[in-house]
Amino acid sequence: MAVQDFGQFFERTTGYPPYPYQNALSTTHDFPALLAVPTGAGKTAAVIVAWLWKRLQEQASTPRRLVYCLPTRVLVEQTVDCALRWVAKAGMDVPVSVLMGGTADDPINHRWDVHPEESAIVIGTQDQLISRALNRGYAMSRFRWPLEFGLLNNDCLWVFDEIQLMGSSLLSSTQLQAFRASMGTWLPVHSLWMSATSDLSWLATVDYRSTPEYERLATGDGVLRLTPADLSTRALAKRYRASKQLVASGVRVEATSRGPDARQKSAPHDKPSYANQLARHIVKHHKNGRTIVICNTVGRAVSVYRELSRLASGVDVQLLHSRFRPAERQPLQKRVLAPVDRHAVPGSILVTTQVVEAGVDITCQLMYTELAPMASLIQRFGRFNRAGELATCDESHCIYWVDVPDTAAAPYEKEQLSTARAWLGSHADASPAALESVPLDAPHGDVVRRRDLLGLFDTTPDLEGNDIDVSRYIRADQERNIYVFWRHVPAEVPRQLEQPEPDHSELCPAPLGDEARDFLRTHAWYLLDPLTGAWNRETDERRVYPGMEILLASDQGGYDPGTGWDPSSTVEVDIMALNAQQPDSQNSNASSASSTWLSLGEHTGDVEAEEAAILAALGVAVPVDISHSVMRAARLHDWGKAYPAFQNLIATDAAHSGTIWAKAPPDRWTRSRGPVMRHELASGLAALERGEPFLVAYLAAAHHGKIRGSIRSLPSEHVEKGSARRIRGVVDGTLLPGVTLGGEMLSPQSLSLAPAGLGLEGDGTRSWTDQWCGLRDDPAMGPFRLAYLEALMKAADERASATEQVASPQRGDHDD
Known part of the structure; x- marks a missing residue:
């Protein structure tokens, strides 16, 4: 049956009708900037399904990429599972990608980073996403940093969930949104911040608070909260007023010898350890169903888990924290998140850390939590009696809190714990209705400024091989x-x-x-x-x-x-x-290895076709003159492969001699003893010699992410006294042979390394770095737009190469 409206679409996709606030998300022209609703009220479904609906309706104002940023990996994997299920139920062909460290194993036709013109959902932790948005992606190839920097700062709806737990990343998210507004993007980027516990002032960072968007927020425009109509629905009302009794456990954490990761100090011989005391208290009160125990440090969680494993006979005792390899964590997480019958005997006990704070869809009938800042405690309370299934509480169905002395406050500040301790001492109700007016501390941390972002745009390491550390903009020291x-x-x-x-x-x-x-x-x-x-x-x-x-x-x-x-x-x-x-x-030419021989002309034609398809799909988003420059760069990007030093790396036989090759089988590439010739540098220099605009030269040179803001020799690149200058295998004054690409005859070009200098040459020629800074600082271009064009180049090249891998092995044998 055809879907007539959003209500039908939402119910078909999720299995239940939308709440009024969820329905409101689909009817507004733009998404709000702040969504403040209690935990368990369906924020994730609200945003993802509304975005799917708007993409289905081909609303031009809805960005192609939904970027979902979360504070923990556990929540990432849960959200990925939900998104995959909803996309399938919606009957839409939208890839869902999860950003982790290491190599990607998605097939090329499902990779969001090489299909910038298509809809995609990208889900990751704040570590992975904010580091990429700052052009210093964690646990990934440095040569792909600009690609993802460009895509994540153009044509995206960023969703920041559980912002009260994000700390420094929240500050970075607002600053980045301000920079996009001031420096410009080709396609709009919108940010949506979500939490059950949030304050508008948290978003008022130094640059964002002066934007028109924040000024509208300050008047209430762009803020979406629950209305009386939402609270009149039976399911939401039950969650909102769920019984959640707070009880002091009488157990107290002992001081640690050093830092949040240190093992617990040994207790005196006549006194049980903290882990033993807590485990005995848990065993006494755990009767059935699921009990959740939340510790502030992994060290304490492991100690309590070991004690419970010894003392809780017959009970399924589980441990979940953030420091597992995915291979071990994923099956454990699946087991932990599986529903547990609240009447089941003997039930299970989950010992965990902050990983369950942020929106994890899990509930329990008994909870223990160490003292933490109020923002964290409110999230933890949301895992107890989540849907209001318990009508009343008793000593085996309540929330016990465990005091933490100032000496063991890490990873939190002792002042935060003092505030929480005082509140807990005078309150016994932790229902969402009772927590609405609780004052929360604003997040604090280092704030990325404009000059910092401009510095991060250059991905060249310093002379000692070091990079700018962006971790202070992502998490606190201990995290x-x-x-x-x-x-x-x-x-x-x-x-x-x-x-x-x-x-x-x-x-x-x-x-x-x-x-x-x-x-x-x-x-x-x-x-x-x-x-x-x-x-x-x-x-x-x-x-x-x-x-x-x-x-x-x-x-x-x-x-x-x-x-x-x-x-x-x-x-x-x-x-x-x-x-x-x-x-x-820098010495790798792996991208030139292929299952088939490909001439330079063939590969160039394939890349031009992919680039034209991308630009056509993007339409007027990229201006005509800029699109022309991108297409010129696509034509010239591999011209440097005609350089003799590059062709000499390929061991040809009689059947393959006499052709300028762009690709050859892996066993035909000889291993260079010195630095490998960077063909893209020769391409960029030749473009400059031809009089092409610097944008064309730069995009041609930058398509592998190895030649960007500066041109300099590698440490191992030595030149004999009296010899011509050499940089990345290109010798000053040598000739790049002429070729025919795309039906255009390109005449031979003498390659000059003069642009590698600084400032102006004697003839007034600006250096490569000077012209690159000019593009970066140009109000009509800027870092976000320029990196996006780099991403379009790399996407076309990678897509063409992937297609060529499955082409006929004989394709290049008949090229003249």
């Missing part, structure tokens, strides 16, 4: 992670390893605190060298910053499948099935 994975390392512990990229299933988040740094001081570990693609052994843990991928030796431990990341474990770690993809690097 910043590195991503570790385990591989076999020979007994002699070599200085360098050749290993494939990690798959996302291998990566384990580990907090970059004292324990992790102590572990790195005493164990072998490796970092990827972006120049060579090899993993280099490192010894200075001060070089490590959040978001890095670190290779560890499997025989040196550091992980327990049952409890996750554990620096004290010495048990050998099981190695996951290895991904076959080698790391990208």
Whole structure:
């Protein structure tokens, strides 16, 4: 039956009719900026289904990409499952992608990053999404940073869920929205902030509060809250007034010796440990159904889990936190989130951390929570009697809170805990209705400013190979992670390893605190060298910053499948099935390896066809003159492959000689002993010599993400005294052969490295960097628009290459 209105569409997609506020989302021209409704009221369904409906109706004001940003990985995977189910029920062909570290395993036709003209849902944690929006994507190839930076800052509806838990990322989200408004995008980007507990003042960061959008918010325009009509519906009313009794447990956390990751201090011999006291209290009151125990640190959660496993005979005791590899976490999470009959005996006990705070669709009949800031406690209370299934509370059906002394406050501030302790001491009702007027602390942290963003647009590392650390704009100190994975390392512990990229299933988040740094001081570990693609052994843990991928030796431990990341474990770690993809690097030409021979003319034609299709689908979003420049860059982007040094890398036989090749089978590529010639630099320089606009030259040179804001030699690139200057394999003054591309005859060009200098040349020619800064700072272009054009180039190139992989192996054999 044809769907006539949003109500029918929503019910078909979710299985239940929309609440009035959910219906209102579909009727407004634009989405609101702030959605403030209680936990369990269906915010996720409201936004995703309304976006699907608007895309189905082809509303031009609705961005093509829905970017859903969440504070925890548990919630990401739950939201992905919901989105996949709703898309299928809606009968729409919209890919749902989850952003994690490691390599992507989605087929090319389902990858959001190479189909910028199509609808897509992208879901990830604030770590993965905000780092990409700042052009420093965590746990991904640095050469893809500009691609995702461009796409995530154009043509997107950003949804920030559970903003009270986002801290620094919330501040960054508002600043980025302000920068998009002031610096410009090709296609509109809208941000929607959501929470059961929020305050408009939280969004008033230094640049966003001066935008017209915030000024409208301050008047109430763009804010959506529950109305009396919503609260009159039976289901919402039941959730809103659900019985949730608060009781002091009488158990108190002991002081820790150092930091939030430290193990609990040993209790005196005549006194049980904190974990033992809490476990005994839980066992006494747990009768049936599900009990949830929420600790503020993973160390305490593990200790309580071990005590309960010993004491709670016959009960299914579970542990869930953020420091598992996906391979172990996903089946555990599926088991944890499965419904539990509240009358089931003996039931289950889940010991967990902050991972369940943010909107996780789970409920329990008995809860224990350590003292935390009010914003966190309100979210935790939302996991108890979630749908109001319990009519009344008693000692086995209530919320027990556990006091935390100031000396053990981490990862929170002691002032936050003092405020929460005072409130708990005078309140016994934790229903959503009772929590509406609770005052909450505004998030605080470092604020990214315009000059910071402009600095981040350049992805060139400094002369020592270091990058700008953006972690302060994403999370507080105690919450910043590195991503570790385990591989076999020979007994002699070599200085360098050749290993494939990690798959996302291998990566384990580990907090970059004292324990992790102590572990790195005493164990072998490796970092990827972006120049060579090899993993280099490192010894200075001060070089490590959040978001890095670190290779560890499997025989040196550091992980327990049952409890996750554990620096004290010495048990050998099981190695996951290895991904076959080698790391990208400045010296890699892997993208030129193909299952078939492709001439330069053939590949160029394929890329031009893909680029034309993308631009046609985008329509007037990209102006005609800019589209023309993008198409020119598509034609010229691989001209540099005609450079003799590049063609000499291909071992041709008699059947394949005499042709300028763009692609060749993997076994036909010779391994270069020195830096690999960067063909895209030759393409960009040749475009400049031809008199093409700098935008054309830049897009041609930047399509692999390796030549961008500056042109400089690699550390290993040595030139003999008296020899011509050489940068990235291009020798100053040498000739790039003429070719015919797209029916256009391109004459030979002498390549000059003069643009690699700074300032002006003697003839008044501006340097490459100077012209690049001109584009970045031009109000008609700016960083977001420029990166989006880079993304269009890379998308066309990757799509063409993927299509060519399945083409006839004989295709290039008949090219003249």
